[in-house]
Amino acid sequence: MGQKIRKCKKCGKYTLKEKCxxxxxxxxxxxxxxFSPRDPYGRFRRLAKRG
Structure with a gap:
């Protein structure tokens, strides 16, 4: 069916494959x-993002 676009972790190029x-x-x-308003771990992710 349809594929979703992916982004390389290293060089930032966009591709449809698992490897760049x-x-x-x-x-x-x-x-x-x-996004889910009832996300049980959202608070922890936001705290970790703040650093």
């Missing part, structure tokens, strides 16, 4: 995680 065709590094989904 430019540098060979693994790629991750380019879209953010789905």
């Amino acid at each position: 065709p430019v540098c060979g590094e693994g790629s991750v989904p380019a879209f953010p995680a789905r």
Whole structure:
């Protein structure tokens, strides 16, 4: 069916493959995680992001 666009962790190029065709590094989904108002771990993620 349809594929989702992915982004290389190392060089930042966009691809549809699991590995980047430019540098060979693994790629991750380019879209953010789905938002849920009842997210039980949201507080902890926001605290970790603040640093």
